Structures are given as structure tokens and as C-alpha cells.
Amino acid sequence: MSRIGNMPIALTEGVELTVSDTNLVKVKGKLGELEQQLDPAITVKVEDGNVVLDRASDNKEHKSMHGLYRALLANMITGVSEGFSVVQELVGVGFKAEAKGQLLDLSLGFSHHIYIELPPEIKVETVTERGKNPLIKMSSIDKQLLGQVAAKIRSLRKPEPYKGKGIKFQGEELRKKAGKAAGEK
Numbered sequence: 001m002s003r004i005g006n007m008p009i010a011l012t013e014g015v016e017l018t019v020s021d022t023n024l025v026k027v028k029g030k031l032g033e034l035e036q037q038l039d040p041a042i043t044v045k046v047e048d049g050n051v052v053l054d055r056a057s058d059n060k061e062h063k064s065m066h067g068l069y070r071a072l073l074a075n076m077i078t079g080v081s082e083g084f085s086v087v088q089e090l091v092g093v094g095f096k097a098e099a100k101g102q103l104l105d106l107s108l109g110f111s112h113h114i115y116i117e118l119p120p121e122i123k124v125e126t127v128t129e130r131g132k133n134p135l136i137k138m139s140s141i142d143k144q145l146l147g148q149v150a151a152k153i154r155s156l157r158k159p160e161p162y163k164g165k166g167i168k169f170q171g172e173e174l175r176k177k178a179g180k181a182a183g184e185k
Contacts, residue, residue, distance in 0.1 A: 005066030008050035009074045012081045017051060017073075019044045025073060029080025032141045036076060042069050051077070072144075079141040086150045088136040092157075092165040097126045097134045104136070108157045108167070116153065121145055135170065 011017060015029045023038040038044065041056040042065055051073060055066040078084070090097055096107040104124055106114040118124055121142050127135040136153065140146040150169070159166035161177045168174065 003067075005053055005055065005063070005070045007070065008047075008052050009070065009077060011046070011049050011051060012077065015077055015081050017044075017046055017077070019046075025076075027073070027076045027080050029077075029141075031080050031083050034076045034080060034142060036069075036072055038069050039065050042066060044073070075143040079143055083139055083141050084143045084146050085137065085139040086146055087170040088138075088150060088153060089168050089170050090134045090136070091159065091168060095134060095157075095165075096128070097136050099124045099126045099136075104153070106153075106156065109165075114156055118149060119145060122149055136167075 012029075015027060018026045018028075020026075023040055023042070023044075024035060025038055025044055026033065026035045041062045043054045043056075045052050045054070053066060053070050053073070055062040090106075090108070092109055094107065094109060096105075098105045102118045102120060102122075102124070104116040104118055104126075106116065108114060118138075122138050122140045122145065125137045127137065138146060138150065154167045154169070157166045159168045159174050161175065162179060164174050164176060
């Protein structure tokens with residue numbers, strides 16, 4: 001029994017979902033359009049304003065795909081109606097971020113700048129205020145792509161456990177370690 005997969009997904013107003021005979025699901029809303037290819041073992045039905053997923057059998061592989069595709073479709077419906085956003089904070093002296101269109105220019109304490117070309121589906125904005133850490137604000141309708149790009153940016157300089165320097169998500173609590181204790185003589 002897949003608890004996630006059995007839950008129906010409510011179609012919000014203005015969202016249109018179509019399923020082709022090759023199991024390609026297209027979701028269209030006010031913010032854009034997304035599509036996802038589903039496994040043939042999973043069937044999708046729209047019943048009175050709700051999307052219901054069903055699986056072919058109860059074997060382990062079909063059960064795991066049932067919950068996965070239900071979560072992906074729920075994220076697609078939320079994405080085309082409301083969208084998703086991620087805010088990352090650069091903690092460290094001299095750390096800077098600047099967005100030039102779809103190019104993100106990062107200065108992270110290395111001897112060189114790091115340039116990241118962002119996909120066209122992601123909108124990026126950088127905020128730099130005096131006395132505060134620089135912020136990178138990204139938004140998109142595709143939650144998977146947004147999370148992947150945010151993880152890639154964070155991997156360039158993960159927060160270290162002593163001072164917390166690095167790139168972190170806004171609101172993220174870091175576990176800090178105590179520094180070296182002074183030896184007694």
C-alpha cells in the first residue's frame with residue numbers, strides 16, 4: 001500500500017492536465033507548461049477535479065514508482081499555478097554574487113570568479129545590502145530543476161562547521177563545532 005501514491009491530487013483552478021496514449025502527462029497553468037513521461041505501469045485518471053494514479057501490480061518496483069510519480073505530478077501542478085522559489089545566503093568576508101541575465105557571477109574567496117550559466121526556466125536575482133550577507137533568489141515552475149541548480153551552487157562552497165562560512169539556504173540551521181580548547185600546562 002502506497003500512502004503517498006493513493007492520495008488524490010486536487011487540480012487547482014486554471015490548471016489543465018492532459019495524458020497522451022504514450023503516458024506523457026502535460027500540465028498547463030497560468031505560469032507555464034510542464035511535461036513528464038510516466039512508466040507504462042502507472043495510469044493517470046482525472047476524476048471530478050482530482051488526479052488519481054493507479055499501478056499495474058503490487059510488486060516493489062511498481063509501488064515505489066506509484067508514490068514517486070504522484071509526488072512529481074503534485075509538484076508540477078503546484079509549479080504551474082504558484083511556482084517555487086529558493087533563497088541562498090553567502091556567508092563570508094568578501095563573498096559576492098551578481099546576476100547578469102542568466103549568468104551568475106560568484107566570488108567565493110577563491111583566486112578566481114565562478115560563472116554559472118543558469119537554465120532559461122530559472123529566474124535569478126541577487127540582493128546585496130550593506131552590513132548583510134549577499135542573497136541569491138531563484139524562482140521557477142520546475143521544482144526538480146530548481147533544487148538541482150540550488151544544490152549545485154551550494155556544492156561550490158558548503159558551509160564549514162567552525163565559522164559557518166559558505167553558501168547556505170536562508171533559514172537553515174547549521175551545527176557548529178567548538179574550536180580547539182587551549183591546553184593547560
